[in-house]
Amino acid sequence: MTARYDDHLDFRDSEFAGPVVGKVEYHQYQPAPTALDSLPARAAGFTGRDDELHGLLEALDPTQPGPQAVLVAAVSGLGGIGKTALAVEAAHEARNRGWFPGGTLFIDLHGYDDAPVTADLALQSLLRALGTQPKHIPVRAEERAAFYRTALARLAREKGPALVVADNASSVAQVRPLLPGDSAHRLLTTSRHKFPTLGARLVALDELSTESACDLLGRALLTANPDDARLMDDSASTSALTKLCGCLPLALQIAAALLIADQRMPISELGRALSASRNRLDQLDDGDRSMRATLELSYRALPEQHARLLRMLAVAPGPETGIDALTALLGDGESPLGDLAALERAHLVERGSGRHRWRMHDLVREYAVGAAEGSATLVDEAAAARGRVLDHYLQRTAAAVARLRWWPGTAVSRRFESRAQAISWLDTERANLLATIQWAVEAGHASAVIQLGDMLGRYLYFRRYFDEFVVISSYAQEAAERIGDHEAEARAWNDLGLALRSADRPDEAISALVRARELSKAVGDRNGEAYAWNYHGSALRVAGRLQEAADVLGQACELFQAMNDGNGEAYVWNNLGLTLVDMGRPEEAIDAHTRARDLFREAGNRDREAKAWHNTGYALWCTGRVTEAVHAYEKALETHREFEDWHAVGETQQHLAEVYEAVGRHTEARACWLHAADAYLQADAEREAAESRERADALPAT
Structure with a gap:
């Protein structure tokens, strides 16, 4: 029987039936090759991540004792936000500080590609990098992980601790088997997802500041051509370009490549191209890198339920969306909080100004809107969602404005428990409401435009957002004119006149109010006609045409008196008092404001009664009656505070x-x-x- 050994064969006690030929081969022993310094090069122009880099290095520091030691650090963020660049920068810095004499291993897990690297394949690659011969690498995953941990422990004894960088992971399952068993080592991973269950130090990246984004562009251009002065010559266009790129490092690098390829292209020209493009993502492509392709990888990895939620959030009006509006968008009555949390972990959405408010990066929104327009079915889905959220905002705005205008003795909206709550909702949703009316204009929903314009005008006037009041009143007027609703058009002209007067544009206000007066009279709206006369008189006062103002206000007063409308008459007396003060007749103004105050009180309009007290105080001060003026101001203060x-x-x-x-x-x-x-x-x-x-x-x- 022949015995086999690693270096020879033993033929003793063997029997042979014929000639035997022995062939001997001699091999010089060599250890398996290693790849213990496999870090990629640092990213050119790395900038703007000082705080995040400091946090990462603090986590990687092997001198941290006991419980403070961090075995794993995980960098997460939107695709193209610079996760790999930060991880590589931190790894190079850690190596330069001598922290990892055992080496630095790097592996790209391709987590969002069609065929991501499994943990088994990653372990095989890392074992080979650590010097394990392929024939000795076990087949079973558990044994590979054990060999990997053993190899790292041996490395720690022989050379010292090592840093393993696992880039572009898409799941915890890809990363967990790569955890070192020896706490001397460190694992640094990057992902588009947060990994809260990994027991890691989490570092989430946001977009760069505008200053850092400009710095990144500048470094890239000057690296290619030290004489390139385009950024310095046009700083305003540079800042605008960074915003069009969403301050995302990848988008900025693509923009830099486009500028480098065409040395004669002004910064402003590229900015105009991005602004004019129906889809910026099509422009942010340098032939090698593409923002669309980057976002596509994240989108394709989503379950359909999460992809639909992303599309719905993208078509929501305004910069951020509350949970109630999102529920309306989806239309199934179910709260999407769980799905939103999943999208947040994927860095495709982020928290807004409140815990249950959500927003997304501009380029993600642009991609998701494009996805929503990808087929006739998805277009119909988006249109239906917009219709549902429009109804939602119409109902909520009506309830909020009703609570805002509430008087004692009138019905109270059940939607809002207090006036303060209604005002808070309107303040929070203001940008979304303005975006909603803009969308309704573009979509041709004239009735909704008119309703929203009328309701929002009350709120915007109260909050003194006069320029926005002008815009939405113009929308309402144009919508009413387009559908031939002359009554609504008259009301809108009235609102527009009030808005223009409040925005200190009295001449335009006068023209609008004359039109409001004429239309109101034509449709038989005596109340609207009376208010048009009143606002007209007020606009004339602001324009300095005081006698004309007094005459017009006299007309308004007669109309309200004929209708026995004490509240409307009170508005006129208040405006007449202001006019009389400007005319140098403060004693008569005191009488006018006193009449206004009494009429407002009779009507239960305590808010405006406070305004009349205030104006009375001013008129009294103009006559030198200091004590009475102070008393009038203090009476006004009581109610102003009550109404917030x-x-x-x-x-x-x-x-x-x-x-x-x-x-x-x-x-x-x-x-x-x-x-x-x-x-x-x-x-x-x-x-x-x-x-x-x-x-x-x-x-x-x-």
Whole structure:
């Protein structure tokens, strides 16, 4: 019997039936090759990640003792946001600090490709990099993982700890078998998904700041041509270009490549091309890299339920969407919170201004809108979703504005428990509501445009967003004219006139209000005609045409009196009082404001009664009746605070401060100026707040 050994055959005690030939081969022993320094090169122009790099290095630091040691660090973020560049930069820096004398191993897991690298294949590759001969690599996954951990432990004893970089993972299952058994080593992984179950230090990346994005562009262009001065010569266009690229590193690198390829292309020309393109993603392609292809990989990896939610969120109006509107978009009545959490882990959506508000990056939205337009079925799906969210906003806005305009003794909307809650909802949804009316205009939903325009006008006037009030009133007027609804058109002209007057555009306001007056009379809307006369008189006062204003307001007063409308008449007396003050007739103004105040009280319109108290205070101050003026202002303050009309509170405190300052009561004046500043801040009137603080600081010390 022949015995076989690694280096020879033993023929002793063997029997042979014929000639025997022995062939001997000699092989010099060599260890299997290793790849213990396989890091890719650092990304050219790496910038803007100082905080994230510091956090990663803190996690990788092998000197961290005991429980503070971090075995795994996981960088996550949207495709193209620079995860690999950050991981490679951190790995190079860690190696340069001498932290990993055992080496740095790098493997691309291709997690979002059609054929991602499985954990078994990754272990095989890493074992070969560690010097394990292929014939010794086990077939079974559990044995491979054991060999891998053993090889790392041996490496730690012989050379020191190592860093393993597992790039572009798509699941925890790809990464978990790669965890080292020896806590001296570190694993750094990147993914488009967050891995909260991996026990890792999580580092999530956002888009770059505009400054860092400009720096990235500049470094790329100067690397290619040190004499390239295009960015320095046109900083405004550079900043605009970075925003069109969403401040995503990949998109910026593509834009840089396009500019490098055409050295004569101005920055502004590329910006115009991106702006004019129906889809920026088509333009952000340099032949080697493509933003569309990058986002496509993430989208294709989604289950259909999550893909549909992404498409629905993309067609939602406004920059971010609340959970109620999202539920309306989906139309099935089910809360999508679980699916949203999955999309957040995939970095395709992110939290907005509140815990249950959601938004997405501009380029992701653009991709998802394109996906929603990918077939006739998806186009119909998106249109139906927009219709549902339009109905949602119509209903909620109606309830909120009804609560905003509520008077004692009238029905209360059940949708909002308080006026403050209704105002808060309108403030939160303001951008979405404006986007909704814009979409309704484009889609030809004239009736919805008219309704939203009418309702939002009340809120925008209260919040003093006068320019936006002008825009939505114009939309409503044009929609009503297009469908021939003359009554609605008359109301819209009235709103537009009020908005223009409030925006300090009195001449345009006068033209709009004359048209409102004519149309109201033509359709028999006496109330609308009376308000048009009233607003017209107010616009004439703002234009400085005081006698004309008084005459027109007289006409308005007669119309309201003929209808026995005390509330409407009160508005006229209030405007007439302001006009009389401007005409230098404050005693008559006091009588006018007093009549307005009494009529508002009778009508239950306490909000406007407070305005009349305020105006009375000013007229009294103009006559030198300081004590009565202070009393009138304080009465106004009580109701302004109750109605949370913070701009009105600021104005009243300001006027009180001016009264106290004029009579030398500087302590009271300073307190009022500071109260005015606080109120203006609550009303988002930062300029007025700053001016009030300056006036307080300018008073002499007491």
